[in-house]
Amino acid sequence: MKPLRVALLDDHAIVRHGLVSHLSDEPGIEIVGVYENSRELMRGMVSAPAHVLLLDFALGRDELDGVSLIRALRARFPDCRILVLSTYHESATVSLALRVGARGFVGKDEDLSGLVKAIRVVASGAIYLSADMSYQVADAIRPADEDQQTVSDNALQRAALSAREQEVIRCYLEGMTVTEIAEKFNRSIKTISAQKATAFRKLGVTSNNGLFKIMKTLE
Structure with a gap:
């Protein structure tokens, strides 16, 4: 089987290095892009497309807000599935990210094994939320009637x-x-x-x- 191509965007170097170190050891996962800001990401994804993008939702002051960035990425790279990784995972934030096109949401306090599971679930086409997040945002992710x-x-x-x-x-x-x-x-x-x-x-x-x-x- 072809490896699962994963890219990641986070503006903290320690987080980037830690994620790369851990995910590179996972069988069937290939890190194809590591980005510090959205401009690098937009350029890099053209030449090195990814199946799953691990995206920090809250970047620096000079960056697009998380909602705008997800919408831009969905428009430009529709085949890439976005998995949000964030310190802030209140139900409102999670719901908003899902509404605009993210396929999953992982808190930065979650175990690394949970992150790997989330990547694989999102790559399969399903939506990933932890059990606790699923309970909190269940109503928000249902289509409104x-x-x-x-x-x-x-x-x-x-x-x-x-x-x-x-x-x-x-x-x-x-x-x-x-x-x-x-x-x-x-x-x-x-x-x-x-x-x-x-x-x-x-x-x-x-x-x-x-x-x-x-x-x-x-x-």
Whole structure:
């Protein structure tokens, strides 16, 4: 059998070296790319495609946010399956990564044997989450039906959001970035950012995780 081609992106050298050292000893796995930033990754994946990309979700300040990077990679390398590796694995973060195209999520505190299992599961075409993560995000990764959409809409209305603020939050919950929302509605990025900020204030939240939590409460 051909080896499973794996690439990885992490902005911490110690993490990169540790992963390479461990994964290189695994039978049937070939490390084809080790990247420090997304620019190197985009260039390297063209000449050295991978079956699975192990991706740090929270990179440095000069990098794309995790959601935007996953969406860009899915568009450019649709055959590569993305497995997120992150220190931050709250249910909201995991759900958001899955919504925009990741095929699995592993916490950096997970055992290395679990990471290897996750790589193989994702390579097979399945979605990988640990048992604990699966329980936490079970509802979030199910396709939304009309009743769920109605509940979400009613929740936003009860929070006194304007029609445009509701549009922005719905798109944001679907994994769209501020730039993408601005393009969708032909508004400026500044306007969308302001509407998002106002909506957050009305909902009483200050972060992405807070938004997901308050939506669950409102429902």
